[in-house]
Amino acid sequence: MKLCWLDVRNLDGARGAIIEEAVHQRIDGILADDTSAFEMLPPTVKRILFTGTRPLPEDLSGVDIVIADPAVHGQTAVLAAAHPEVEFGRFVEIIDAETLEQACSAARTERWSLLEFRDPTKIPLEIVIAAAAGSTGSIVTIAKDIEEAEIIFGVLEHGSDGVLLAPAAVGDPTSLKAAAQDRAGTLELVELEVTGVTHVGMGERACVDTCTYFREDEGILVGSHSKGMILCVSETHPLPYMPTRPFRVNAGAIMSYTLSAGDRTNYLSELVAGGKVLAVDVKGQTRLVTVGRVKIESRPLLSVDAIAPNGTWVNLILQDDWHVRVLGPGGVVLNSTELAPGDKVLGYLPVEDRHVGYPITEFCREQ
Template identity: 40%
Template sequence: MRTILFKSVPFSKEAVTLALESGVDGIIVPEKHVAPVQALARCKVLCDDAVCTLELTAKADEEEAASRLAAGEDVVLARGWEIIPVENLLARSDRVTVEVASLDEARLAAGILERGVSTVVVLPQAVTELKAIVQELKLSQGRIDLAPAVVTAVRPVGLGHRVCVDTMSLLRTGQGMLVGNSSAFTFLVNAETEHNEYVAARPFRINAGAVHAYAVMPGDRTTYLEELRSGSEVLIVGADGATTIATVGRLKVEVRPMLLVEARVGDTVGAVFLQNAETIRLVRADGTPVSVVALREGDEVLCRTDVAGRHFGMRITEDIREA
């Protein structure tokens, strides 16, 4: 997870309050403001004088930064850094920190060598974009390729323990979690964003499926639904493939009547067990939800296909068949 610090030098009470509300990981302030700011929230507060900031204006500056990082020191690259020197430092260390003064600069820093810097220090010039910077760098997980899958079967299969994932976020139509019987074939299960005459919308909830199912998680990992806990971070995926992170607030595991949904993308087939209820929806190719009760053979729903092979949720190269 990338770290975001806000530098309030010269000090601004209003800017510090906004930074804390935005969810930054730490604040950099002049020494006399350290203790008062520490009393505002559980957040790292650093003294400006204790932060080593280097300007990259010559090759010697790059070498000094590399040497300090190798020695375990924390170094901040001052605004004005260029991509090539930062790439060189990233090739030698995973603890590179840079200053940024806009959302565009933050995006650039986060994308260098695809993995980006570990920490950004947001300067006061970017205070109006601070919420957007935190949202994009802390929550966005890039994009996932989704494909329309043709439904080949929908049938009741009796009772099973299903998992409702109640997040601490309000989700939108077309957003949900990728869940399936196999890590190689997962279905986009829409959050309960839609109203009907019997049940109010619960846009924080994904009725995700049976306890044994895989869920695609942040960091190219998977987990069994049953292993999720309050405080777990889950990957939220939109119909357009855009991803973000949500934190689990509560899990509800209950015995419910279940449906087996099977689908195919080309020659690849997959399945998922979902509760047999109108409020549980998959997502059509156009981004609209479709209830599993209304789902028919030949319908298309959004899925993700991947290569099978996971060990404790991590991708491995192995000959695995999941059925």
Template identity: 35%
Template sequence: MSGKKEVWIKADEGAWEVDKKPRITTALESGVDCVLVEESDVEKVRELGKIRVAAFGDSPHADVIVVGRKGEGDGTIELPEDLSASKDLDTLRELSKEKYTTASFVIIKNKDYERLAAELAKASDYLIVIGTDWKVIPLENLIAELQDYDCRIIAGVKDAKEAKLALETLEHGADGILLDADDPSEVKKVMSVVEEVGRERLPLLAAKVINVKQLGMGDRVCVDTCSMMKLGEGMLIGSAADAFFLVHAETEESPYVASRPFRVNAGAVHAYVLVGEKTRYLAELQSGDDVMVVDRDGGTKNAIVGRVKIEKRPLILIEAEVGKRRLNTILQNAETIKLVAPDGTPISVADIKVGDEVLVHLEESGRHFGMKIEETIIEK
């Protein structure tokens, strides 16, 4: 169980126009990962927009086939004493043979249903668990028991408060939530909770600038994203794959140019940008790629590249050190290009001088084709 936290919307009850369609429309507008619907509504969802669809029944047109409703999972069929004889379990195994992506659906009424959920999960890609009078303990038990299995736990919730609790249970939390709510504002609150909970934090250190050198002309990369960044945010850029400077987004007005808060004027074409667990060369980025935005506290979030511009510009070398470790980056030599001081203040490269401190991120591992490896690599 790992990876991005998922948000599903429950839209399987009521009339299509009055109840289901509004929920699905809100899901599409909010960037939700998946909607849970009746088998008969799968094609209607497809007509509304592009989103993953999970459906009760056995529709081959659904992205995820959900087993358990009107079965043992919701108590319609009595549980067998021997859970290995479960009819829902047999159905899941048959679907798996046909290579379908499956989910088991269980309403946790008591300890027996918790046991059923654990057994069904071991034959499923997803486990959807709905609580009755419980909040944490059964979910904690399932997370602990299934940690070595390749099944993602989706916890049923009614609001953002319950979503936060589910996603933070036992540190790892559920892998996602199934939201049962009509209010569009609640969906947006839940999306904010998921973004905050899923934000990895990277350690940032203060590095002392030891050299500032104007260079000649070179090709630099300007990364325009599909997100608006704010004061203190930017991207981690560096000439070595284990040492990065926090290069600030163009969030501030200047006498020469308007602010471009979606933009990071990132550096020379050879430089690395840290993207999650990997690095990419700036010159490789293109429209539609994912990049990582980092704030002054090391908090991270994803952004989508909208456009990359590579242009010849005058360059400047910034060298810094942390203890005995040295690092450098090459940026465009312009007053709008900024690094970040330890207090979060942007510092223009036109004003940086020896002795100033800027925020950096250091790693211990080297990298091969952008992936971390335990190997000694020297980059100068």
């Protein structure tokens, strides 16, 4: 799980409300330049002291982490020896090659590295993350807003271990936590048994073209109902009459559900360029990928019914064509037009019903 720190040093009237929201959202740490900001924090929230250019107080009781600037406060090893009850980290502002090397050194050796990059490019952060590979410390990068935080969390597919954000308003702690949680996770896939395949005539289907190369055992989950989906494979596998399109999933009819960020469902027809969709492999490992475009065209359609071991009925309507495929156990690629009762396909069974795409516990019947 990525770390979320909030910088409350420059908050005035809204400080109390934002700290209350941060606690409610289980933000990992509050960073301040005086210990008074920590008085009402529960033990679940790290108390992080960073005094900037001012000296450190002699009394560090009630502080969990101190971020030190070596030019102002001295070396972290010396500070840690004097205050063994506190964890120490190093602040580095990256403005040139020399300070970039300092950041790389800190990331390799320090328990905590708080990094501020003055230039908008993320290449220096990529270099630091690569330099820190295998180290046991944590890199926390300062973000100017939620949009930059989302980018920082995903740099080099690993991202910074955490983000420090100075919230501009109430709601920012919630948004930061959501950005941190929208990372890859794992879904529990199940084997579904096909019970019937029916030609249902013409309709609009959606091809989802992403900005990412899919792996051969990877696709997106699609289903006619929110409580059951089938894993549709990308066009990474050879076709007899056309080149492969490893960025594409010929997904299903436009009203079908798929998964996106934050366990939310979207209709295929809602996906747009720049949006997100959840890529899933046969082991249930997931990653968010960016949608490049969605192609909606009229095609003959095929309805596939399947049943889960717990009796849940699952339906998928997709294009009636041989090159449209789904995944079976072990990554077996199955052509949609050759599916027959008794075949096994991989699927996912969300527990909650949906309201405007969000999971909710309520009565809802889909048929």
